[in-house]
Amino acid sequence: xxxxxxxxxxxxxxxxxxxxxxxxxxxxxxxxxxxxxxxxxxxxxxxxxxxxxxxxxxxxxxxxxxxxxxxxxxxxxxxxxxxxxxxxxxxxxxxxxxxxxxxxxxxxxxxxxxxxxxxxxxxxxxxxxxxxxxxxxxxxxxxxxxxxxxxxxxxxxxxxxxxxxxxxxxxxxxxxxxxxxxxxxxxxxxxxxxxxxxxxxxxxxxxxxxxxxxxxxxxxxxxxxxxxxxxxxxxxxxxxxxxxxxxxxxxxxxxxxxxxxxxxxxxxxxxxxxxxxxxxxxxx
Amino acid sequence: xxxxxxxxxxxxxxxxxxxxxxxxxxxxxxxxxxxxxxxxxxxxxxxxxxxxxxxxxxxxxxxxxxxxxxxxxxxxxxxxxxxxxxxxxxxxxxxxxxxxxxxxxxxxxxxxxxxxxxxxxxxxxxxxxxxxxxxxxxxxxxxxxxxxxxxxxxxxxxxxxxxxxxxxxxxxxxxxxxxxxxxxxxxxxxxxxxxxxxxxxxxxxxxxxxxxxxxxxxxxxxxxxxxxxxxxxxxxxxxxxxxxxxxxxxxxxxxxxxxxxxxxxx
Ligand SMILES: Nc1ncnc2c1ncn2[C@@H]1O[C@H](COP(=O)(O)OP(=O)(O)O)[C@@H](O)[C@H]1O
Ligand SMILES: [Mg+2]
Numbered sequence: 001x002x003x004x005x006x007x008x009x010x011x012x013x014x015x016x017x018x019x020x021x022x023x024x025x026x027x028x029x030x031x032x033x034x035x036x037x038x039x040x041x042x043x044x045x046x047x048x049x050x051x052x053x054x055x056x057x058x059x060x061x062x063x064x065x066x067x068x069x070x071x072x073x074x075x076x077x078x079x080x081x082x083x084x085x086x087x088x089x090x091x092x093x094x095x096x097x098x099x100x101x102x103x104x105x106x107x108x109x110x111x112x113x114x115x116x117x118x119x120x121x122x123x124x125x126x127x128x129x130x131x132x133x134x135x136x137x138x139x140x141x142x143x144x145x146x147x148x149x150x151x152x153x154x155x156x157x158x159x160x161x162x163x164x165x166x167x168x169x170x171x172x173x174x175x176x177x178x179x180x181x182x183x184x185x186x187x188x189x190x191x192x193x194x195x196x197x198x199x200x201x202x203x204x205x206x207x208x209x210x211x212x213x214x215x216x217x218x219x220x221x222x223x224x225x226x227x228x229x230x231x232x233x234x235x236x237x238x239x240x241x242x243x244x245x246x247x248x249x250x251x252x253x254x255x256x257x258x259x260x261x262x263x264x265x266x267x268x269x270x271x272x273x274x275x276x277x278x279x280x281x282x283x284x
Numbered sequence: 285x286x287x288x289x290x291x292x293x294x295x296x297x298x299x300x301x302x303x304x305x306x307x308x309x310x311x312x313x314x315x316x317x318x319x320x321x322x323x324x325x326x327x328x329x330x331x332x333x334x335x336x337x338x339x340x341x342x343x344x345x346x347x348x349x350x351x352x353x354x355x356x357x358x359x360x361x362x363x364x365x366x367x368x369x370x371x372x373x374x375x376x377x378x379x380x381x382x383x384x385x386x387x388x389x390x391x392x393x394x395x396x397x398x399x400x401x402x403x404x405x406x407x408x409x410x411x412x413x414x415x416x417x418x419x420x421x422x423x424x425x426x427x428x429x430x431x432x433x434x435x436x437x438x439x440x441x442x443x444x445x446x447x448x449x450x451x452x453x454x455x456x457x458x459x460x461x462x463x464x465x466x467x468x469x470x471x472x473x474x475x476x477x478x479x480x481x482x483x484x485x486x487x488x489x490x491x492x493x494x495x496x497x498x499x500x501x502x503x504x505x506x507x508x509x510x511x512x513x514x515x516x517x518x519x520x521x522x523x524x525x526x527x528x529x530x531x532x533x534x535x536x537x538x539x540x541x542x543x544x545x546x547x548x549x550x
Contacts, residue, residue, distance in 0.1 A: 051463065054467060056463045056466060056467065081469060081471060084466065084467055084469060085469065088467070089467040090467075091460065091463065091464045091467070094464060096457075096460070096461060096464070096490050096493075096494055097461060097464040097465060097468070097486075097490055098490065099485065099486050099489035099490050099493075109468060109486070110468035110469055113468060113469030113470060113471075113479075114469045144493065158468060159467065159468070162468070162469070
């Protein structure tokens with residue numbers, strides 16, 4: 001199955017002097033069995049796009065098909081709750097949404113809202129807290145007593161506990177320490193590979209895109225600039241130059257060699273493969 | 285968002301936008317005093333004309349005033365009912381069962397409605413044509429004489445500025461938290477009473493936590509930059525009173541004086 005946007009557009013405050021076109025004519029068919037990165041400059045519409053996926057925002061133009069549902073501009077969709085369970089959305093800085101008395105209660109809050117009974121909700125809360133790496137001794141603390149990184153992880157556990165079939169994350173690792181970032185990225189990777197669930201992730205970190213993602217959507221001023229596999233993306237010199245991003249070391253190496261007049265012929269971005277290609281080129 | 289017209293600045297750059305905030309605040313007070321003078325229909329007619337003039341001079345459409353009025357319509361309806369039940373002055377107009385409606389009741393409600401419309405129009409004109417920051421500067425200056433009473437007008441102005449500054453931020457924050465909780469299955473519209481209460485708690489608690497956090501950060505940032513409420517500060521923005529400002533002040537003052545005199549001799 002896939003997530004299909006057809007001519008999707010979103011205008012904030014339409015028909016007012018403040019109206020602002022944040023997305024226009026988005027046509028995408030995202031494979032929801034993969035990990036897809038959504039990248040683009042600040043203000044390019046990434047957050048706006050992903051809020052459509054669980055119908056927090058509704059398209060003002062076009063349609064969106066997700067999890068067997070069709071959301072059409074101008075048609076008020078019915079009972080969005082089932083969609084919100086299937087598409088788990090983790091907002092940017094999700095730590096602000098913690099409110100229950102204990103960490104465990106807060107994580108169990110989501111499943112309970114979707115009709116899971118108390119015991120099962122707590123069981124899945126424990127499971128998810130353990131997944132994100134929160135110690136059992138912290139389960140009964142107030143969420144406000146946790147450190148910044150722990151809060152973030154608890155909040156992510158709160159969405160994982162819904163057991164969504166598509167997990168959508170808005171800059172989940174922004175402002176975390178390197179060890180915490182790595183841990184979370186591995187968690188999302190496993191969520192996709194072991195549990196066979198789709199993951200969509202907004203990120204600014206090209207290392208994450210290279211090491212953990214399958215496909216990349218590039219947004220620019222509310223439009224799709226490109227949608228390719230990660231490999232194609234990092235080998236597309238023209239696009240990379242246009243985006244002027246800080247590149248991961250391997251890609252940077254290829255780029256620098258190419259600029260120095262040394263063409264590396266490779267279709268893999270593994271360091272060994274790239275070095276092998278360099279060696280081959282040197283022998284010629 | 286659009287229903288929130290009362291107290292919003294619109295950058296239209298009309299005649300009244302360029303006037304000094306202190307003068308505008310004073311003129312609003314003069315106008316309000318005039319509204320409360322009892323001068324009969326004719327007096328209200330002239331005030332109505334003045335209010336329309338103010339709308340024209342701020343390039344505002346009456347639709348905006350109507351929007352600002354909307355929350356008041358309920359109140360007016362309520363007032364009408366109370367007046368009809370209580371007031372028994374004037375001619376009896378007609379009888380509904382045990383209830384006789386007197387002309388005085390309708391007249392009284394009409395008076396109050398006219399006054400309310402005039403007041404709301406003129407305060408809307410003030411807030412629409414004056415940036416919040418200028419408004420607080422104006423208030424600070426106008427409160428300056430109270431400094432003799434060991435009352436620091438600057439502190440009040442700073443509190444007002446900060447409060448105004450954070451209204452949009454809080455609205456944004458509320459919207460974000462609402463969406464985040466909606467993603468966790470919170471539904472403000474459906475559900476039992478218990479679920480609804482839980483839904484509201486899930487909004488309010490994070491909002492409070494975030495607001496306190498923000499207030500603390502702000503206090504730290506202000507202190508780090510050496511802010512001390514009781515010290516004398518210079519201003520980046522200085523207000524200047526020009527010819528048109530004096531003219532406006534004169535007209536405003538004249539209107540008030542005439543209305544006070546009119547209500548006495550009447
Ligand atoms: N609630 C809103 N009302 C009006 N404009 C908005 C709103 N939210 C975002 N925008 C605007 O839409 C554009 C895209 O925003 P966003 O999707 O948050 O970008 P990104 O996540 O890529 O940084 C920005 O220019 C932003 O100012
Ligand atoms: Mg964003």
